[in-house]
Amino acid sequence: MTYIWYSQKNDVAKKTVGQKEIQIVSAIVKKYDVPIKLTANGTVISKQTVEVRPQISAIVKTVHIKEGQFVHKGDKLFTLDARTESANLNKAEAQLARSNADFANALRNLKRQKKLFEQKFISQAxxxxxxxxxxxxxxxLEFDKAFVQENHVAHGFTTITAPISGRTGSIPVHPGSLVQPNIAIPGSVTQPRSAVLVSITQINPINIKFTLPEHKLLIIQNKLTQGDIVVNAKLDVPGVPLIKGKLIFIDNAVDTKSGSILLKAEFPNQDKKLWPGMFVTVMLTPEIYIDALTVPVQAIQTGPENKFLYVIGENNKAEPKIITVRLVQDGVAIVEGISEGTKVVVEGGQNLKPGSTIIDTQSPKYKDKSTNNAINSYTDTHTSNWLLG
Incomplete structure (x- = not known):
């Protein structure tokens, strides 16, 4: 029993001495080219939306589309009753034929009169x-030609085609509905006097609008002089990869209330993952720090006046080193005032003071020692329990 008590006393003494050495986790200052990421919340908007309206008063004969259908430019949307316009066109063409005949007769008569006048058979009058x-x-004759052309245009209004490619919205009319220009359609959700038959929204390509602080404007403008700025959109859906686009628009004025500038980016949208009205996260990298000195952000310590790092020197002594932090992103800090390859404290710095002796828990020697201590502790505990039993 005396030997066991003496051994336990020595262990306690060793632990008391070991408490002077503070356990930390270290890292090496490394040099990288770091792209500066700008992140903003964006809203998906259509590149353009067109409201299709009737140009004449007529009865809807056929609706060729369905609500929510994708259409291409030139596809037939509606056919209106064309009987009135066809009759007017036939009437105008008949009038034109009559005018052509009268004009031809007048031309022949004028030629005869000129010959008779030259022979002194008729007067100047x-x-x-x-x-x-x-x-x-x-x-x-010219008036009747224009009248025929006008009726051709009116007749063309009886067939309504898609002005752009995109997705159709709600359709408030059906075969048999009377539509008139500038008169609201019953059941339409649009504003009064709209007479909108259907709206078509362009889905591909599609735009995202977002804002950035005004102090980022100069960086973006400088990058644009070098070429297109790549913009990535991230959906709030797990497993969906980033969607790549490009910056296409910078507003001509800064919002004085928020101090931000409006921007737009264009994205291909063949798979229709982006939809007007969606909220997405927008990321762009208009600048790259070349040969930036980087450390984990946890290594940064904040003092009364400056930020600093604990540098591990000779004999495992920790000494503070004042630094300047240029940027923090993705858990990495870009710093100045320290050399590449310097070993710094990442975790455990809150327990340090200048000149503290440290034990780097990432070193192989410490890991072996820790394993042996764990095994010895496990053995001593079970031995003591066996003796007490």
């Missing part, structure tokens, strides 16, 4: 009358 009739019928 008779020639003037023939010229007047010719000029009048020529003007009427």
């Amino acid at each position: 008779a020639l003037d009358t023939a010229q007047k009739d010719f000029d009048s019928l020529k003007g009427k």
Whole structure:
């Protein structure tokens, strides 16, 4: 029993001495090219939205699309009853044919009158009358040509096609509905006097708008002089990869209330992952720090006046080193005032003071020692329990 008590006393004494050495986790100051990431919350917006409206008063004959359907530019959307427009067009063409005949007759009569006048068979007044009739019928002919063209245009309004490619919205009309320009359609959710048959929203490509602080504007402008700025969009959906686009717009003024600048980026959207109105996270890297000195952000210590790092020197002594922090992102700090390859304290710095002796828990020697201590502790505990039993 005396030997066991003496051995336990020696262990306690060793632990008391060992408490002067503070356990820490260290890291090496490394040099990298670090891209500076700017992150913002963005809203997905369509590149353009077109409201399709009727240009004439008519009955809807056929609706060729469904709500929420994807259409291409030129696809047929609606066919209106064209009987009135067809009759007006036929009437205008008949009037044009009559005017053509009258004009041809007036031209022949004018030529005859000119020959008779040259032979002194008619007076100047008779020639003037023939010229007047010719000029009048020529003007009427031009008017009838324009009238026919006008009716062609009106007849064309009876077939409504898609002006852009995109996705259709709600359709408030059906076959048999009467539509009129500038008169609200019953059941339409749009504003009064809109007469919107359907709206088409362009989905691919699609835009995202976001804002950045005004002090980032100069960095972005400098990057644009070198080429396109890549913008990545992140959806709030696990497993969805980043969507790559490019910056296309910088607003012409800074918002004086928020001190921010509006920007827009364009993204390909063939798989339709982006939808108007969605909220996404936008990331861009307009600048790169070349040969930046980096340390884990946990290594940064804050003093009364400066930020500093605990540097591990000779004999495992920790000494503070004042540094300047240029940037913190993704758990890494870019610092100045220290050399590459310097060993610094990452964890355990709160327990240190200048000149403290440390034990680096990441060193192989310490790991072996810790393992042996754990085994000895386990053995001593079970031996004591056996003796007490």
